[in-house]
Amino acid sequence: MTPDSTQDVKREVFDVCQEMLKAALVIGSSGNASIRINNTDNVAITPSNVDYTCMDIKDVMIIDMNGEIVEGERNPSSEYPLHLAIYQARPDVNAIIHTHCVYASTMAVLREPLPPIVDEFVIRLGGQVEVAEYGFMGSEELAKNTVEALGPRNAVFLANHGAVCVGPTLDDALYNALLLQRVAHIYLLAASVDKKKITMLPTESIETQQQMFEVMKHLKKR
Numbered sequence: 001m002t003p004d005s006t007q008d009v010k011r012e013v014f015d016v017c018q019e020m021l022k023a024a025l026v027i028g029s030s031g032n033a034s035i036r037i038n039n040t041d042n043v044a045i046t047p048s049n050v051d052y053t054c055m056d057i058k059d060v061m062i063i064d065m066n067g068e069i070v071e072g073e074r075n076p077s078s079e080y081p082l083h084l085a086i087y088q089a090r091p092d093v094n095a096i097i098h099t100h101c102v103y104a105s106t107m108a109v110l111r112e113p114l115p116p117i118v119d120e121f122v123i124r125l126g127g128q129v130e131v132a133e134y135g136f137m138g139s140e141e142l143a144k145n146t147v148e149a150l151g152p153r154n155a156v157f158l159a160n161h162g163a164v165c166v167g168p169t170l171d172d173a174l175y176n177a178l179l180l181q182r183v184a185h186i187y188l189l190a191a192s193v194d195k196k197k198i199t200m201l202p203t204e205s206i207e208t209q210q211q212m213f214e215v216m217k218h219l220k221k222r
């Protein structure tokens with residue numbers, strides 16, 4: 001596999017930011033996205049403190065696995081330690097999206113895991129979405145807590161903060177972020193009607209979907 005062109009990966013990160021903004025997954029310059037660059041130890045990541053509405057492709061930063069700037073005039077997202085920690089722990093992950101979307105953040109404030117309540121959830125996200133213990137934004141502690149709570153799955157809540165979704169591609173990570181937002185919304189609506197009536201997927205369905213998740217993880221690569 002040949003290395004990605006720097007311009008192409010920067011465009012991918014820029015484009016996904018516009019999608020995140022359109023889908024109300026982020027506001028202003030909050031949240032961030034990154035992608036691993038094929039055959040290198042480098043990552044393309046959103047810049048720190050640049051509003052998505054006035055961000056340019058050239059603002060996307062390239063950093064190495066130590067967080068050193070390889071290319072770009074800005075600073076990388078302050079959450080780069082979290083992104084790098086996930087890439088180091090999960091060779092299957094090539095793209096990461098961190099959002100502050102309303103329903104996922106509500107779960108993060110409640111510090112309540114999101115159980116498998118609808119089909120597709122386990123296939124895409126790998127099982128119940130756990131809550132990472134609180135760590136100050138941008139800290140190594142938050143990075144460590146996030147990796148621990150994410151485990152082998154594709155989504156995690158950050159206590160009192162937001163959510164992180166990952167995938168083999170940025171399109172997958174974005175889809176997972178949209179799915180997480182949707183299922184968190186459904187869960188909160190159901191809980192507001194009667195939490196005692198919330199029913200999990202049947203165990204056999206969860207197990208089958210878990211197997212499909214594992215198969216897709218090995219098949220689907222960027």
Ligand SMILES: [Zn+2]
Nearest residue numbers: 031137161162
């Ligand atoms: Zn954040």
